[in-house]
Amino acid sequence: MSQNIYDDPDFFAGYATLPRSVHGLDGAPEWPALRALLPDLLDKHILDLGCGYGWFCRYAQQQGARDVLGLDVSEKMLEKAAKMTQGAGIRYQRADLEKLQLSETFDLAYSSLALHYLINIDALFATLFNALAPDGMLVFSCEHPIYTAPTQQQWILDDKQQRSWPVNHYQQEGERISNWFADGVKKQHRKLATWVNALIGAGFEIVHLDEWGPSDEQLQQNPALAEERDRPMMFLLAARKPR
Structure with missing residues (x-):
């Protein structure tokens, strides 16, 4: 079973304070870039992996x-997602993505900042490939390997107070422990090449890869995002199942 850190009371309470929890997709600075990777959602069958509060599910419903x-x-x-959702067309189910089995066919599989918790990404990509219709898309965001590489994910200050982000242990894939809202949050570090090759190995075609950073306009509105230009915290990827 995957670590279920989101049911930890301290973690859940902390996560609820994030802008992306309070404001939904509009509170996620990478959302405009991620949205640009999506296909037309009209009349489509959509799967959201790690749906959280259900923000994207409701967006797809609106589209x-x-x-x-x-x-x-x-x-x-x-x-929380069920309480925030109205209308028909959205189902929520509990599932461990490490052991996911799907009996339906989808046009889009989507995931936001969830897949870096998984150990066996190859099995998930194979399952998604089989569940997607021909020309179906997989669009997801994940923590960037540069961000997950160090054993302690934090800035280093030199004697001149210049910040740098360590990338030691980049080649050593595997578990990383972070203390984020709760102690002992387990994530998986894998090289960017490993992510891409796992998709290719499952049969996907890579459509677009974005090592996301904020735009000039976003920096003007929120100067705190400046550090995201010093190192990528996440990447966005779109892949397609060939016809």
């Missing part, structure tokens, strides 16, 4: 998706 399935391992997240 005219035929049906949306949101999966999450966290009961607290699913309970």
Whole structure:
């Protein structure tokens, strides 16, 4: 079973304070770039992996998706998503993405900042490839390997107070422990090449890769985002199942 840190009371309470929790997709600075990778959602069958509060599920509903399935391992997240959702066409289910099995066919599989928690990404990509219709898309964001590489994910200050981000242990893939809202949050570090080759190995075509950073306009509105230009915190990737 995947670590279910989101049902930890301290973690859940801390996560609820994030702008992306309070304001949804508009509170996620990478959302405009991620949205640009999406296909037309009208009348499509959509899968959201690690759906959290269900923000993307409701966005897809608003864009005219035929049906949306949101999966999450966290009961607290699913309970929150259900309370925030109205109307038909969205289903929420508890699922461990490490052991995911799908009996339906989807046009889009989407995931925001969830897949870096998983150990066996190859099995998930194979499952998604089989569940996607021909020409179906997989669009996701993940913590960037430059961000996950160090054993302690934090800036280093030199004697002149210049900041740098360590990338030691980049080649050593595997578990990383971070203390983010709660102690002992387990994430998986893998090289960018490993992510890409896992997709290719599953049969996907890579459509677009974005090592995301804020735009000039975003920096003017939120100067605190400046550090995201010094090192990528996340990457966005779009892949397609060939016809």
